Amino acid sequence: xxxxxxxxxxxxxxxxxxxxxxxxxxxxxxxxxxxxxxxxxxxxxxxxxxxxxxxxxxxxxxxxxxxxxxxxxxxxxxxxxxxxxxxxxxxxxxxxxxxxxxxxxxxxxxxxxxxxxxxxxxxxxxxxxxxxxxxxxxxxxxxxxxxxxxxxxxxxxxxxxxxxxxxxxxxxxxxxx
Amino acid sequence: xxxxxxxxxxxxxxxxxxxxxxxxxxxxxxxxxxxxxxxxxxxxxxxxxxxxxxxxxxxxxxxxxxxxxxxxxxxxxxxxxxxxxxxxxxxxxxxxxxxxxxxxxxxxxxxxxxxxxxxxxxxxxxxxxxxxxxxxxxxxxxxxxxxxxxxxxxxxxxxxxxxxxxxxxxxxxxxxxxxxxxxxxxxxxxxxxxxxxxxxxxxxxxxxxxxxxxxxxxxxxxxxxxxxxxxxxxxxxxxxxxxxxxxxxxxxxxxxxxxxxxxxxxxxxxxxxxxxxxxxxxxxxxxxxxxxxxxxxxxxxxxxxxxxxxxxxxxxxxxxxxxxxxxxxxxxxxxxxxxxxxxxxxxxxxxxxxxxxxxxxxxxxxxxxxxxxxxxxxxxxxxxxxxxxxxxxxxxxxxxxxxxxxxxxxxxxxxxxxxxxxxxxxxxxxxxxxxxxxxxxxxxxxx
Numbered sequence: 160x161x162x163x164x165x166x167x168x169x170x171x172x173x174x175x176x177x178x179x180x181x182x183x184x185x186x187x188x189x190x191x192x193x194x195x196x197x198x199x200x201x202x203x204x205x206x207x208x209x210x211x212x213x214x215x216x217x218x219x220x221x222x223x224x225x226x227x228x229x230x231x232x233x234x235x236x237x238x239x240x241x242x243x244x245x246x247x248x249x250x251x252x253x254x255x256x257x258x259x260x261x262x263x264x265x266x267x268x269x270x271x272x273x274x275x276x277x278x279x280x281x282x283x284x285x286x287x288x289x290x291x292x293x294x295x296x297x298x299x300x301x302x303x304x305x306x307x308x309x310x311x312x313x314x315x316x317x318x319x320x321x322x323x324x325x326x327x328x329x330x331x332x333x334x335x336x
Numbered sequence: 337x338x339x340x341x342x343x344x345x346x347x348x349x350x351x352x353x354x355x356x357x358x359x360x361x362x363x364x365x366x367x368x369x370x371x372x373x374x375x376x377x378x379x380x381x382x383x384x385x386x387x388x389x390x391x392x393x394x395x396x397x398x399x400x401x402x403x404x405x406x407x408x409x410x411x412x413x414x415x416x417x418x419x420x421x422x423x424x425x426x427x428x429x430x431x432x433x434x435x436x437x438x439x440x441x442x443x444x445x446x447x448x449x450x451x452x453x454x455x456x457x458x459x460x461x462x463x464x465x466x467x468x469x470x471x472x473x474x475x476x477x478x479x480x481x482x483x484x485x486x487x488x489x490x491x492x493x494x495x496x497x498x499x500x501x502x503x504x505x506x507x508x509x510x511x512x513x514x515x516x517x518x519x520x521x522x523x524x525x526x527x528x529x530x531x532x533x534x535x536x537x538x539x540x541x542x543x544x545x546x547x548x549x550x551x552x553x554x555x556x557x558x559x560x561x562x563x564x565x566x567x568x569x570x571x572x573x574x575x576x577x578x579x580x581x582x583x584x585x586x587x588x589x590x591x592x593x594x595x596x597x598x599x600x601x602x603x604x605x606x607x608x609x610x611x612x613x614x615x616x617x618x619x620x621x622x623x624x625x626x627x628x629x630x631x632x633x634x635x636x637x638x639x640x641x642x643x644x645x646x647x648x649x650x651x652x653x654x655x656x657x658x659x660x661x662x663x664x665x666x667x668x669x670x671x672x673x674x675x676x677x678x679x680x681x682x683x684x685x686x687x688x689x690x691x692x693x694x695x696x697x698x699x700x701x702x703x704x705x706x707x708x709x710x711x712x713x714x715x716x717x718x719x720x721x722x723x724x725x726x727x728x729x730x731x732x733x734x735x736x737x738x739x740x741x742x743x744x745x746x747x748x749x750x751x752x753x754x755x756x757x758x759x760x761x762x763x764x765x766x767x768x769x770x771x772x773x774x775x776x777x778x779x780x781x782x783x
Contacts, residue, residue, distance in 0.1 A: 162691045177414025182783045190498040192412075192455070195538055197520035205462060221604045225599075228346055232520075239522040239692075242462045243613045258583040259625055259682050296506065296686050297424040298463055301581035301666070311465040 164238045167243050169215030176221065180210050184225055191261035197226055200236055204243055209310070213244040241295065249284040249291035251329050254308045257294040269305045269317050270294060276326060289330065309334075339606070340567050342555040342575045343548070344591040347435045347670055350590055353470065355477035358438040364483055365447045366557035370493045374557075379450035383553060386559030387573035392418055392509070392546030393624060393664040394649050398553075404533040405451055406541040414542040415453040417444055417550055419460040419467075421622035422506040424686060425666025428577035431589040433460075433467050437474040441497065443550035445483060445693045446557055448495050451758035455496045459514050470673065471499045506690035510738045511544040513692065524694045525738035548577055569595030572647035576665055583671035586607035598622070598644040598651075599636040602669065615671035618776055619754075622651050623663020625683050626743035628750030629676070630660050656750065675773040676758050680751040681709035687744035698741040701732040705748060712759065715766035722752060722759050 172290075176184075183206055187199045207218050219233040237243045244252065255270050270292075274280055277290050284291040300306040303315035304320065312334070314325055328334045351357035370379050381610035384399030401751050405413060417440065423431040433440055440458070448456045465623075475497055478484045486494050500518055502508045508517045515537050536542020552574060554566045565573045572594035578601070581587045586609045592601065602617070603610045611617050620635045621627060638644050639658035644651065651662045672677065688702035705728050708721050725748055731747040752759060762769040 160689070160691060160699070190500070192538070195519070198500065198518055199516065200520040201462070202501050205465070205501060211443050221680055226520075230613070235522055236503070236520065240462070240505050242504035257682075258686050259679055260425050262679070262682050263582045263668070263670060263674060295504070296689050297422055298460065299421050299427045299430055301427050301668070303427075304581060304587075308463060311463075313466075 161239060161241050163245055164216075166219070166234055166238065167247070168220050169213075169247075173211065173215055173217035175322065176210060176218075184222075188226075197228055197232070198304055200226060200228075201240065202239060204233070204240075208243060212250070213246065213248050235301065243256045245310055247284070249288050251289060251309050252293060252297040254293045254298075256296070256298045256300070256304070256306050256308075258297040261295070261304040261306060264304045266305040268318075269307075269319075269322065272319050272322055276322065290326070339596070340575060340593050342564070342567065343432065343439065343551050343577065344589075351541070352436055353434075353438070353474065355438060355474065355481055356720070358436070359481075362558075363438055364442050366554045367449075367483055368441060368448055368489065370446050370557055371489050371493060375643070376450045376452055378447065379557060380475060380714075381667045382561035383450070386547060386552075386556040386564035386569060387561075388552050388564070389572070389648065390546055391548035391552065391576065393626070395662065398545060398549050401545070402447075402451060402543060403531070404531070405543055406534045407452065408541070412455065412480075412540050413451055413453045414512065414537045414540055415444065415448045415451050415456040416518065416537060416542055416544045417458040417547055418458070418509060418511065418544050419458050419464070419547050420502050420509040420514060421464075421547070421664075422461055422509050422690075423626065423664045423666050424683065425581055425621060425624050425668040426579050426664045427581070428579040428589050428665055429570070430467060431579070432547060432577065433464075434470060437467075437471050438478070439551045439554060439654070439758060440547055441471070441474055441478055441484075443553045444497060445478075445488070445495060447499075447543075447550055447553050449493055453543075454494050455498075457518060458497070458499045459508070459518055460499060460501055460687065461508070465501060468499050468501055475499070505692070506686075507692045507738070507740060510740065513738065514544060515542065521593055522692070524692050525740075525766050527704050527737055528673055547575060567593055569645065569647050570649060570661075572649060575648065576662070578646065578665045578667050579607050580667040580669065582667075582669035583615060583674070584669050593652075594645075594647045596646045597636070598646060601646055601667075602636070609728050611669065611671050613671070615673065616776060617669065618672045618674055619670040619676065621660070621666070621668040621670075621747070622646075622667035623630045623661045625668070625686065626746060627661040627663040628656055628659070628746055629754065631754040634658050634754075656746070657753075660750070664739075672776050673773055675713070676751055676755040677709065677713045677762050677769075678773075680748055681706065681713045683747050684744065688741065690755045691740060691744070695736040695738075695741065697735040698744065701728050702744045704728055705744070709748070712762050713769070715762070715770045717763045717766075719760065719763045721763070722756065726752060 166206045191198045223230045305317040363693040388398045389395040508523040517523040532542040688706040729745040732741045
């Protein structure tokens with residue numbers, strides 16, 4: 160089960176969602192029959208997280224209001240699904256697959272290398288707030304292992320050299336979020 | 337043997353992900369054929385005749401599943417595509433949806449027509465967000481060309497199709513957990529019965545099918561159910577997408593005709609081209625992490641000495657004693673350097689992490705197994721731990737609402753069954769077990 164189940168406030172930084180995100184929320188709600196709009200919740204949380212970085216209670220409360228449901232209904236979803244960060248993360252979240260097929264071709268070494276390179280442990284964030292390292296279960300890219308995902312982008316067939324390039328590319332803004 | 341391709345035949349044509357190129361290459365013929373000259377029941381009948389079995393892992397006949405769908409008056413019915421591909425070792429649906437998205441959409445239109453569904457959903461795992469956008473682009477094209485929306489092809493049939501993402505939970509691949517998730521809730525599987533065919537999405541009759549199953553409806557309708565049934569071997573009809581990974585020269589997604597020999601698949605030039613780095617084969621998990629592992633001497637041959645084939649029956653030959661399952665087609669290959677204890681621990685950690693937490697035997701049992709395997713792997717194990725694992729196994733298996741409990745128990749049971757020597761070695765040679773791996777397992781001394 161997901162281990163991060165405590166939720167946090169972020170009153171200081173949350174300023175509401177942008178117009179574009181609100182418009183997308185409305186559009187997604189239309190994918191479902193009248194009265195069943197709650198189904199839009201997961202996609203809304205993805206969009207919310209993409210915009211504000213992580214899901215604080217303020218962001219989730221806003222989603223609850225838009226869906227006309229209780230806040231607990233949003234919290235329980237956000238704390239169930241592993242893709243949702245319910246505590247603060249860096250700008251770029253490296254989610255490295257650690258499951259069998261990736262392990263067979265050396266994901267352990269990749270995870271160790273990233274820890275060393277960024278000087279953080281799994282679960283940690285670099286001091287400048289740029290990178291968070293997490294390990295995740297199977298990403299469904301086993302034929303292109305080892306693999307990591309960063310903010311919905313897949314980076315496959317990883318080697319130490321590729322990790323170096325990747326970190327540089329994110330640092331210098333070559334890969335955009 | 338001949339190798340028919342029914343799904344990925346056109347996948348290498350440039351631009352096949354666009355409507356125009358897909359259409360030019362024979363796309364959307366099945367929709368025209370079904371809507372112009374077939375009743376919904378006739379479409380179901382063709383799928384029944386084809387012998388198509390669910391490609392998500394369980395292998396349940398698709399046509400039969402469809403015929404269970406309740407059809408009460410005035411209540412909408414839904415078709416939901418299960419694109420929550422999360423079984424370790426499986427990445428075939430991702431390939432299909434990314435490369436040739438219109439094939440899935442075409443299959444969904446034809447299938448929705450057969451089931452009388454006017455709204456259908458594709459539930460895709462959240463990590464595949466980029467594929468969600470590919471699918472939505474393709475769906476928009478299909479709307480523009482009149483294959484989706486109101487009055488499709490002027491035949492008075494309406495269909496809306498939407499894509500819904502998950503949030504990174506393996507359990508949502510189980511069909512009732514998927515429906516819970518699609519309703520915007522935690523992915524806790526439901527108690528069955530009632531089955532989704534009677535009470536599914538929002539309490540309405542619902543069919544949930546895997547991506548590959550729905551894509552296979554296209555060639556079935558185009559060529560006829562009988563023609564499809566002629567491809568393959570015995571009750572394993574048609575073709576199957578196999579996603580090969582692990583220590584192989586050429587891992588990837590292959591469409592094979594059922595009945596191809598496992599030997600040819602692993603070593604053949606058209607397929608995986610053998611074990612990487614000139615190593616030897618140690619073991620193979622042929623159908624995704626949940627199915628029993630096979631030691632090298634049972635991979636290409638069955639216990640009775642016959643060639644092992646890629647089919648539901650042949651891979652299962654010998655039952656759980658000396659066989660495995662075709663499952664989802666996630667073909668994981670281990671070379672001689674891999675440690676079975678470590679791998680079993682890794683898979684168990686996966687199940688412990690992905691257990692939804694609803695049933696105690698699974699929630700607690702997977703956690704305990706992970707702890708016990710972790711200490712065995714790290715040289716703190718006791719010889720009794722091996723039997724303890726088997727004991728925990730028995731208490732999980734069959735005692736949970738959904739099959740995740742079984743899926744967690746089977747790999748451990750099979751690993752101990754075939755590699756007991758390696759588990760014992762981890763106990764008797766604790767120091768060595770930390771620094772090196774056991775190597776190839778010994779062949780049992782039976783004639």
